[in-house]
Amino acid sequence: MVDNIDSSTPGAVKAAQRGPGTFVKGLYVGFSTATCGGLLSALVATLKNNPRSRLYVVGTTLNCFILGTGFYVTRDIFSKRVFKYPQGDTITSRERIILSGASAAAVGGTWGAVIGGRRNMLPGLVAFGLAGLGGQAVLNTIEARKQDESNMNKDWSAEAPQKEGILSRILNSENSPVRRLTSEEYVEKMRDKQLMVDAEIALVDEEIARLTKKLEEENAKKGVDGDST
16 A cells, blocks of 8 residues: 555655554554453442443543553653653663653543542552552563563473484384384495495496406407318
8 A cells, every 4th residue: 555655745655654653552552441441340330239330331431541542642752752762672671660650650640630630630640650660560570471481492492302203112112123214324224235236236247347258269269260270
């Protein structure tokens, strides 16, 4: 689809090459958090038999959507504009914790002030900031553990010897009448057979030369006897 864009609009080409923007990706995250929040709130409302279950579910879903979208967009803006982390390189675990904590605190404080006034700004900032710090720390721990397990599996697979199959174990057994040859053994046997064939060819050549010489001597002897008569 990029090929169909006119070359006179480089901005459109760059936008098509970059793919979805930050806000669009934030909407994806918002839809995901809204879905999780809506399902969880529906379960809680059903268990508590809340008379205003629909309003509760709708309100929780809307809050989760706004918080999820705002967190992603704020985190991306902080990463590029405030902290100015290099976009091509991966940031460290400590930097990710700081970035997520600051983004969650900013979103939580802002949304708390919007829905509850200034008195809810500080509690929202602190609560969401701690949630962002803790959540990112847990994610970093999980990623580090998965990376360690992946490295261990790679090292183990590289160092561990290959398991022999049942057929290989039978053929390599001392009681087996036949045995599977390795590549070196096969090459050595082929070399021995080639030497045997070369020796037989040499014997055949010698026999042919002997018979030829004998035939020549007999022909020469017959020629002398014919001249003498």
